[in-house]
Amino acid sequence: MPAIAYGPSGIPFSDYLNISIDKLYIMLDFNNTEIAFSAKSDGELQNAYRLFSVIGHPGLVKCAKVLTGVALKIHFPLSWAVKPTLYKQFVGGETLQDCVPIINHLQKFNVKTTLDYSAESEQTPDGIQATFEETIRSIDFAKDNPNLAYAVFKPSTITTDEILAKASERPNEMTADDRFHFNAFRERFMALCTRAYDNNVRVLVDAEDYCFQEAIDRLTDEAMRLFNKKRAIVFATLQMYRHDRMPYLRRILDDATANGYIAGVKFVRGAYMEAERERATRMGYPDPICPTKQATDENFDAAVRFTVEHLDRFEMFMGTHNEESNYKLARLLDERGIARGDSRVFFAQLLGMSDNISFNLAREGYNVTKYVPYASVRDVLPYLLRRAEENTSVAGQTGRELRMLKIEIARRRKA
Numbered sequence: 001m002p003a004i005a006y007g008p009s010g011i012p013f014s015d016y017l018n019i020s021i022d023k024l025y026i027m028l029d030f031n032n033t034e035i036a037f038s039a040k041s042d043g044e045l046q047n048a049y050r051l052f053s054v055i056g057h058p059g060l061v062k063c064a065k066v067l068t069g070v071a072l073k074i075h076f077p078l079s080w081a082v083k084p085t086l087y088k089q090f091v092g093g094e095t096l097q098d099c100v101p102i103i104n105h106l107q108k109f110n111v112k113t114t115l116d117y118s119a120e121s122e123q124t125p126d127g128i129q130a131t132f133e134e135t136i137r138s139i140d141f142a143k144d145n146p147n148l149a150y151a152v153f154k155p156s157t158i159t160t161d162e163i164l165a166k167a168s169e170r171p172n173e174m175t176a177d178d179r180f181h182f183n184a185f186r187e188r189f190m191a192l193c194t195r196a197y198d199n200n201v202r203v204l205v206d207a208e209d210y211c212f213q214e215a216i217d218r219l220t221d222e223a224m225r226l227f228n229k230k231r232a233i234v235f236a237t238l239q240m241y242r243h244d245r246m247p248y249l250r251r252i253l254d255d256a257t258a259n260g261y262i263a264g265v266k267f268v269r270g271a272y273m274e275a276e277r278e279r280a281t282r283m284g285y286p287d288p289i290c291p292t293k294q295a296t297d298e299n300f301d302a303a304v305r306f307t308v309e310h311l312d313r314f315e316m317f318m319g320t321h322n323e324e325s326n327y328k329l330a331r332l333l334d335e336r337g338i339a340r341g342d343s344r345v346f347f348a349q350l351l352g353m354s355d356n357i358s359f360n361l362a363r364e365g366y367n368v369t370k371y372v373p374y375a376s377v378r379d380v381l382p383y384l385l386r387r388a389e390e391n392t393s394v395a396g397q398t399g400r401e402l403r404m405l406k407i408e409i410a411r412r413r414k415a
């Protein structure tokens with residue numbers, strides 16, 4: 001039986017046959033601040049406004065980064081400053097259990113959660129083991145919980161940077177000791193995917209630095225072949241700022257077709273552009289990043305379109321705060337008669353960012369999930385500083401958040 005496609009407000013698409021797609025899109029409005037911030041109390045709105053006003057100043061963020069580094073080194077307590085501000089805006093809590101209220105709250109607005117254990121502790125054997133065990137717990141926590149859309153892990157948190165870089169860039173130089181450590185990493189990686197498979201939970205493998213990614217891709221491809229026979233369980237992340245990702249996506253499709261599995265793909269633009277360019281220049285290899293923002297955008301659009309066109313072999317997760325990308329995918333689904341609630345396609349944003357996109361999409365019946373990081377204040381600080389920096393450096397992001405918050409605060413006052 002063909003899937004029923006739903007239009008705005010859950011009305012079957014067939015009822016809109018005499019309305020043009022363009023007219024329908026007037027109804028998906030990311031500027032609707034009432035819906036965007038429906039999950040936030042007045043106090044939370046004011047907090048968010050103050051926070052984005054501060055992190056909009058690059059100088060302040062740089063200063064905070066230096067001070068935080070010093071404070072961490074001398075074990076100076078930071079909770080009092082971080083918890084009511086950055087942590088409150090961007091983090092779900094310290095433990096899985098702490099995140100239950102936010103999971104339930106998001107679900108009231110039809111937004112699902114993806115819990116992300118974001119501790120970036122030192123890559124010591126104890127730290128690695130602790131992260132591995134917590135990730136297993138997060139996969140168990142997602143079992144049979146319809147409010148949790150995916151589990152996720154960052155491969156570099158279950159091994160060391162040295163091993164990932166060597167296995168990716170100089171595998172011929174690996175010593176017996178390196179191979180021993182790489183095999184231990186591989187076992188942890190596969191154990192997480194096995195647990196996800198046993199629990200029927202989809203698991204996203206985050207993408208990282210270019211110099212680590214080759215080894216991560218190899219393991220992810222192998223895991224997809226093993227665990228994605230009936231449905232996509234393991235998802236590879238493709239950073240579309242890399243100009244070699246379209247060929248990789250085509251190879252994934254060929255492999256999935258040849259080996260009879262459903263490929264899971266997560267698309268992002270990529271978070272490490274400046275560092276990648278700097279490293280490529282320093283080490284003397286070609287820049288792996290698209291030459292311009294427009295080229296990245298086109299690459300991103302091409303990958304999303306290609307995947308939607310081959311949805312018989314893919315499930316996809318699109319993580320972006322770019323309004324145009326979200327509009328484009330929403331429109332593409334409707335144009336192709338793919339149901340907005342089709343579980344093969346998810347839109348995603350980070351907790352505390354771009355609520356105007358998440359809540360308006362969810363309201364119109366699309367599948368939406370928020371990445372909800374959790375960890376202790378100390379462990380999650382690198383993640384928080386990246387968010388602060390991202391909001392400073394991603395052109396327009398902070399300005400947009402502030403503009404939206406201001407409109408909503410004024411609207412509520414008037415109401």
Ligand SMILES: Cc1cc2nc3c(=O)[nH]c(=O)nc-3n(C[C@H](O)[C@H](O)[C@H](O)COP(=O)(O)OP(=O)(O)OC[C@H]3O[C@@H](n4cnc5c(N)ncnc54)[C@H](O)[C@@H]3O)c2cc1C
Pocket residue numbers: 205206207208237239241268269270271272273289290291292293294296318319320321322348349350371394395
């Ligand atoms: C749910 C979710 C999960 C994520 N997971 C990951 C992950 O696993 N790995 C990861 O690396 N990132 C991840 N990110 C971050 C993501 O890669 C982006 O850094 C971030 O979302 C900003 O991109 P955008 O599409 O939201 O916004 P936009 O503002 O449209 O795009 C900004 C991005 O465009 C690219 N860009 C900017 N200027 C240029 C230029 N001059 N030339 C070429 N490209 C340029 C860069 O990638 C930059 O980050 C995730 C984001 C979300 C929302």
